[in-house]
Amino acid sequence: MNAEVAAATAAPEKKEFWRWQENTWYDETKNWKDAKIITCGIDVGSVSSQAVLVCDGELYGYNSMRTGNNSPDSAKNALQGIMDKIGMKLEDINYVVGTGYGRVNVPFAHKAITEIACHARGANYMGGNKVRTILDMGGQDCKAIHCDDKGKVTNFLMNDKCAAGTGRGMEVISDLMQIPIAELGPRSFDVETEPEAVSSICVVFAKSEALGLLKAGYTKNMVIAAYCQAMAERVVSLLERIGVEEGFFITGGIAKNPGVVKRIERLLGIKQLETKIDSQIAGALGAALFGYTLMQKQAAK
Numbered sequence: 613m614n615a616e617v618a619a620a621t622a623a624p625e626k627k628e629f630w631r632w633q634e635n636t637w638y639d640e641t642k643n644w645k646d647a648k649i650i651t652c653g654i655d656v657g658s659v660s661s662q663a664v665l666v667c668d669g670e671l672y673g674y675n676s677m678r679t680g681n682n683s684p685d686s687a688k689n690a691l692q693g694i695m696d697k698i699g700m701k702l703e704d705i706n707y708v709v710g711t712g713y714g715r716v717n718v719p720f721a722h723k724a725i726t727e728i729a730c731h732a733r734g735a736n737y738m739g740g741n742k743v744r745t746i747l748d749m750g751g752q753d754c755k756a757i758h759c760d761d762k763g764k765v766t767n768f769l770m771n772d773k774c775a776a777g778t779g780r781g782m783e784v785i786s787d788l789m790q791i792p793i794a795e796l797g798p799r800s801f802d803v804e805t806e807p808e809a810v811s812s813i814c815v816v817f818a819k820s821e822a823l824g825l826l827k828a829g830y831t832k833n834m835v836i837a838a839y840c841q842a843m844a845e846r847v848v849s850l851l852e853r854i855g856v857e858e859g860f861f862i863t864g865g866i867a868k869n870p871g872v873v874k875r876i877e878r879l880l881g882i883k884q885l886e887t888k889i890d891s892q893i894a895g896a897l898g899a900a901l902f903g904y905t906l907m908q909k910q911a912a913k
Contacts, residue, residue, distance in 0.1 A: 630783035631678075632793050632865065635890060638665075638673030638698055647672075649907050651707045653730065653899025654690060654721060656683045656714030659751025659779050660865060662896035663690035665705070669904045671737070673698060674893045679751075683714025687721075707907050709899040713752075725902055727895045728757055728768050734898030735861045736763025739885040744859035747847060747876070748894070749866035751779040754847050756854045763898070769854045771846075779865045781818070782872075785839050788819055789832050800837040800871030807834045809842035818842075836871065844875035851880065860884050867891035 644650060647667035655662045657679060664674040675693035680686045687710065695701065702720060710718030711730040718724070731748045736759060746757040758767040786793040807830065810821050822835045830838075843866075860882050866872055867884075868891060877883050889897075 627790075628787070629790055630786040630793050632783075634675075634677040635892075636673075636675045636693055636697055637890070638694065639671070642667065642672060644672055644698060644700060644704075649707075649904060649911075650705050651709070651900045651903030651907060652691065652705045653896035653901070653903065654687045654708060654710050654715075654718045655712040655727065655730070655893075655896035655899060656686050656690075656710065656718060657712045657727075657751050657895070658753075659783075660892060661686040661690040661712075661714075662893045663687075663694050664893050664896035664900045665694060665700075666897070666900035666904055669901070671889065671897060671900075674890070674896065676890065676892050679714075683717035684719050686714065687718040691720075707903040709903040709906075711895050711899040723903070723906070725899055728755060728770075729765055730895045730898030730902065731755070731863050732757050732759040732765045732898065733763040733901050734894035734896070735759070735863055736761075737897060737901060738863075738887040738889045738891075738894060739859075739861040742859040743861045743885060744857040745851070745855075745861070747851060747860070747862045747864075749779065749847065749862065749864040749872075751865070754850055756847075756851045758854065758857070767854060769850055771850050781843070782839075782866065782869065784819065785822065785836065788822060789836060791832065791836070794868075796836050797840070797869040797871035797873075799833045800840045801874075802833045803831070803837050806841070807838045809845055810835075810838045811842075840869070840871035841875055843872050844879055847872075848876055848879045856880055856882060858882070861887075863891050863894035865892045 651666045653664045661679045662676045665672045708721045710721035710724045715724040735746045741761040748755040756769045
């Protein structure tokens, strides 16, 4: 048994290679106490949860963390994480919108809005009004979304049959290869020649195939590249069913994986629009922006 296979089949170490970096941020140049309207978006997904604060229609801060055992606690913990940083209390927030997998279980939300609408709205803010086609690669599903220049959804397709080709699938490969998840994308390009995509990205079969490739002499980097290529091909087939327009934008945690993103771009022949904002908060950001719009409408009455 060669070293690569032995490492992948050995008893798993205590280290959780799949664990991505949780993140909290806020705009230190602004004071939330100066805002007239403060709204919050809570995106409770199957893998991650985000709380985003918007002050007078502008992104102020967010907290992104792993989803816990239940949606209500995940929502509370996500929001508490950013409120603790800035000295805010729940009663300081004017309106809360829940979205994502657990949107109906956000106990303090005033309204629940689908993640498709929220990702479109968030992508419009993050990528500008040129965004027309959005790929949301979440923890357990993929969505292809068309929107107009205001971030309103005009069409969408969804593939949620299993965790294959999603964030959770990449976490499984990370643990199998015993390589930190943040390193998978860059390492997928450290190969002499681009390998063929694995034939199946069903998590169960992909693990078996990955071990088979290691036994056949593939390096870990080659296996990772083959899996990234398979993920890219899978989502591109979804995008091609709905049609890809100029103004292509990717949201979700997988958007941080260049091994998948660059292969998607190569297959489509289109570069994604860039943003400096964390792609993982798009849904919660869109929810907070919807909350701001609703508050404005109430004030205008």
